[in-house]
Amino acid sequence: MKNRKQKRLLSLLAMCISAxxxxxxxxxxxxxxxxxxEEFDTSRDYEITFWAKNDTNKTQTAIYEQAIADFEKxxxxxxxxxxxxxxxxxxxxxxxxxxSTGTTPNVCITYPDHIATYLxxxxxxVPLDNLFANEKYGLGGSEILFDGVTQDEVIGQFLEECAIxxxxxxxxxxxxxxxxxxNKTYVEALGYTLPETLTWDFVWxxxxxxxxxxxxxxxxVNGQNILIPFIYKSTDNMMIQMLKQKDAGYSTDAGDxxxxxxxxxxxxxxxxxxxxxxxxxxxxxxxxxxxxxxxxQCIFAVDSTAGATWMGSDxxxxxxxxxxxxxxxxxxxxxxxxxxxxxxxxxxxPSICVFNKADSQEVLASWLFAQYLLTNDVQIAYSGTEGYIxxxxxxxxAEEYVDYLSRSGEDNTEHYEVKIQASRLMLDNIDHTFVxxxxxxxxxxxxxAGQLIETTVKSVRRGESVxxxxxxxxxxxxxxxxxxxxxxxxxxxxxxxxxxxETAKILLTVLAVVWILILAYVIRExxxxxxxxx
Amino acid sequence: MKKYLAxxxxxxxxxxxxxxxASGESAEDEKSxxxxxxxxxxxxxxxxxxxVETYVQAKQSWWDDKATVYxxxxxxxxxxxDMACSEEDYEKLTPGTKIKVTGYKAEWSGEVEIIDATFxxxxxxxxAEALDVTDLLGSDDLINHQNEFVSFKDMTVEDxxxxxxxxxxxxxxxxxxxxxYFNVSSNGQTYTFTVExxxxxxxxxxxxxxxxxxxxxxxxxxxxxxxxxGVNPHITSVTxx
Numbered sequence: 001m002k003n004r005k006q007k008r009l010l011s012l013l014a015m016c017i018s019a020x021x022x023x024x025x026x027x028x029x030x031x032x033x034x035x036x037x038e039e040f041d042t043s044r045d046y047e048i049t050f051w052a053k054n055d056t057n058k059t060q061t062a063i064y065e066q067a068i069a070d071f072e073k074x075x076x077x078x079x080x081x082x083x084x085x086x087x088x089x090x091x092x093x094x095x096x097x098x099x100s101t102g103t104t105p106n107v108c109i110t111y112p113d114h115i116a117t118y119l120x121x122x123x124x125x126v127p128l129d130n131l132f133a134n135e136k137y138g139l140g141g142s143e144i145l146f147d148g149v150t151q152d153e154v155i156g157q158f159l160e161e162c163a164i165x166x167x168x169x170x171x172x173x174x175x176x177x178x179x180x181x182x183n184k185t186y187v188e189a190l191g192y193t194l195p196e197t198l199t200w201d202f203v204w205x206x207x208x209x210x211x212x213x214x215x216x217x218x219x220x221v222n223g224q225n226i227l228i229p230f231i232y233k234s235t236d237n238m239m240i241q242m243l244k245q246k247d248a249g250y251s252t253d254a255g256d257x258x259x260x261x262x263x264x265x266x267x268x269x270x271x272x273x274x275x276x277x278x279x280x281x282x283x284x285x286x287x288x289x290x291x292x293x294x295x296x297q298c299i300f301a302v303d304s305t306a307g308a309t310w311m312g313s314d315x316x317x318x319x320x321x322x323x324x325x326x327x328x329x330x331x332x333x334x335x336x337x338x339x340x341x342x343x344x345x346x347x348x349x350p351s352i353c354v355f356n357k358a359d360s361q362e363v364l365a366s367w368l369f370a371q372y373l374l375t376n377d378v379q380i381a382y383s384g385t386e387g388y389i390x391x392x393x394x395x396x397x398a399e400e401y402v403d404y405l406s407r408s409g410e411d412n413t414e415h416y417e418v419k420i421q422a423s424r425l426m427l428d429n430i431d432h433t434f435v436x437x438x439x440x441x442x443x444x445x446x447x448x449a450g451q452l453i454e455t456t457v458k459s460v461r462r463g464e465s466v467x468x469x470x471x472x473x474x475x476x477x478x479x480x481x482x483x484x485x486x487x488x489x490x491x492x493x494x495x496x497x498x499x500x501x502e503t504a505k506i507l508l509t510v511l512a513v514v515w516i517l518i519l520a521y522v523i524r525e526x527x528x529x530x531x532x533x534x
Numbered sequence: 535m536k537k538y539l540a541x542x543x544x545x546x547x548x549x550x551x552x553x554x555x556a557s558g559e560s561a562e563d564e565k566s567x568x569x570x571x572x573x574x575x576x577x578x579x580x581x582x583x584x585x586v587e588t589y590v591q592a593k594q595s596w597w598d599d600k601a602t603v604y605x606x607x608x609x610x611x612x613x614x615x616d617m618a619c620s621e622e623d624y625e626k627l628t629p630g631t632k633i634k635v636t637g638y639k640a641e642w643s644g645e646v647e648i649i650d651a652t653f654x655x656x657x658x659x660x661x662a663e664a665l666d667v668t669d670l671l672g673s674d675d676l677i678n679h680q681n682e683f684v685s686f687k688d689m690t691v692e693d694x695x696x697x698x699x700x701x702x703x704x705x706x707x708x709x710x711x712x713x714x715y716f717n718v719s720s721n722g723q724t725y726t727f728t729v730e731x732x733x734x735x736x737x738x739x740x741x742x743x744x745x746x747x748x749x750x751x752x753x754x755x756x757x758x759x760x761x762x763x764g765v766n767p768h769i770t771s772v773t774x775x
Binding site for chain 1: 582583638640641642643650703704705706707708709712763764
């Protein structure tokens with residue numbers, strides 16, 4: 001049974017959090033930059049904390065536990081203590097709180113958007129490029145005691161998603177995209193044939209056609225009095241992907257905000273039209289797309305491929321009572337597109353970052369564990385829990401993984417067809433995936449993109465008019481709500497910190513005086529030398 | 535004369551106290567102008583603006599200037615989800631506090647609630663007694679008490695999976711501090727109840743009582759009749775018999 005907690009936590013205001021970090025930075029000396037030790041000191045014992053996220057999925061918890069046990073066998077002097085979360089918002093929140101007290105975890109599952117906020121504090125997150133390349137302990141390093149991966153074996157595109165301003169601050173852990181889980185039975189009952197690639201026009205048209213009712217107040221297509229033909233789980237992704245497909249603005253790499261443009265407005269007008277007819281709704285407004293899909297009350301359910309085990313009549317995970325489940329054929333399709341020749345879909349999924357500590361040996365121990373999560377055992381096992389895909393070519397090409405994919409539909413548990421189709425969708429379209437620029441404030445911008453849709457749909461359901469005046473107000477309200485008007489979001493991390501503290505002023509003055517004295521000494525010595533030579 | 539005055543004073547005080555009681559208990563629970571009765575609220579369509587006067591029974595959470603609150607008047611309950619609320623005002627929302635709420639009626643996974651609401655505190659107080667709905671479990675009437683403060687008597691703790699009397703998170707994937715899920719039965723039917731960790735965190739008595747339950751225990755419980763794809767009470771107290 002799922003719940004709605006993530007709804008609340010996704011509304012975190014990153015800008016407030018940045019402010020907390022900035023205040024924290026003023027008051028503390030911070031950590032020194034991490035330096036890779038020459039050797040890993042195996043004579044010492046280490047205790048590291050790992051904050052992990054599971055999709056309220058017991059198997060994932062068991063895989064983490066197994067990975068820790070296996071790692072501790074290889075490195076008996078490293079003890080890994082895991083703390084489990086069921087949503088990224090909680091992790092983000094707790095990391096922020098713990099940065100200010102210097103009690104961050106050692107290793108953490110996270111999103112690059114969140115790391116961008118963590119980086120507001122100095123030397124909080126360990127930059128990984130030097131570690132990647134380290135001959136002994138880097139990716140494929142000579143002193144690694146397990147069958148690790150080389151940098152070339154990490155899918156380049158996924159690795160690049162972990163870079164901020166050209167520096168890697170994370171390694172990918174799992175990747176997913178969004179899929180449209182379609183009730184093919186109902187589409188055909190409405191007289192339509194699914195195209196090879198879904199288009200927005202097709203989805204809107206079928207959704208409106210499905211709203212036809214009989215004389216008893218039931219929808220003709222399902223014979224029930226409840227139907228929301230099209231439900232989108234993550235409306236931030238919806239807006240982001242629509243804009244990308246239209247080649248319209250969202251943000252620049254530098255963090256300039258382009259979201260509030262005319263294309264966005266056009267999209268919102270279309271969404272409003274279908275929100276008004278109630279052919280379209282969202283997770284936040286109605287509930288999980290899977291619940292409606294499985295009850296025969298939804299035709300197009302868009303959710304992460306990492307939610308595939310909840311989708312379909314035979315889904316291994318189900319949140320509605322058995323008597324409500326309706327039998328239908330599920331088709332796993334790419335999210336709707338504007339240009340079927342050039343499809344675009346979001347790349348998402350958890351990454352792993354390593355937090356800096358005063359003890360560089362402890363950081364190295366943390367890095368070894370982070371690397372261990374890229375081994376085939378972990379990658380293949382975890383990706384099989386949902387419609388994730390491994391992030392290494394080594395795992396993707398492993399016989400075990402190829403065999404797993406080939407057994408799609410053999411059972412409704414490990415080889416549940418919808419789940420494996422969802423993984424295949426991502427595997428077949430890696431080149432069509434994209435990510436949005438990461439900067440301090442990008443998490444807020446993402447929330448704002450979704451909020452535009454949520455607010456518009458709520459408004460039309462409540463009988464409000466959506467026109468130019470409405471749009472102007474909406475843009476203003478959302479800009480203000482997510483504080484996107486306080487300079488660009490990107491500059492939040494570079495905000496004016498106010499006058500320097502007195503201690504800093506004194507330190508800088510002393511440093512300047514010392515440099516002047518050193519310079520004077522050097523000049524005097526040079527003059528003396530010249531005189532002696534002369 | 536003194537005796538007469540004393541008697542008069544006593545009578546007057548008695549009436550005054552009775553008056554306080556009546557006000558405190560909101561015997562009539564009359565609605566202000568422009569405010570819906572519970573029946574009118576029930577009859578209102580989803581997405582319609584609603585204005586209700588109700589009384590705080592418990593608070594679930596406050597975050598980012600939004601509060602989630604369980605409220606109830608004498609006729610029925612109103613779940614207020616993410617209501618606009620400053621942290622300062624949240625502190626004022628103690629059990630019994632009367633509030634006038636303006637928001638929109640919505641439904642999320644079967645849970646009927648008021649969203650996008652604002653509120654103002656009014657004079658008056660009412661704390662609901664728990665209504666025993668044990669016999670209504672499994673009946674169509676149960677939903678008529680959605681979100682009310684209710685009690686369940688003499689239910690039996692059942693296996694939640696692998697012999698456990700409860701699970702952290704719905705499938706056991708969570709850890710201490712997460713919601714607790716446990717199965718209880720009555721009249722041969724089993725139901726899943728929840729200790730909602732925002733409402734009752736792992737420092738509360740109910741959270742720790744549930745952690746110590748054993749399959750086969752007989753329990754009395756109180757809580758709010760929350761809904762998620764069917765009845766899913768948010769339990770606030772458990773007494774092992």
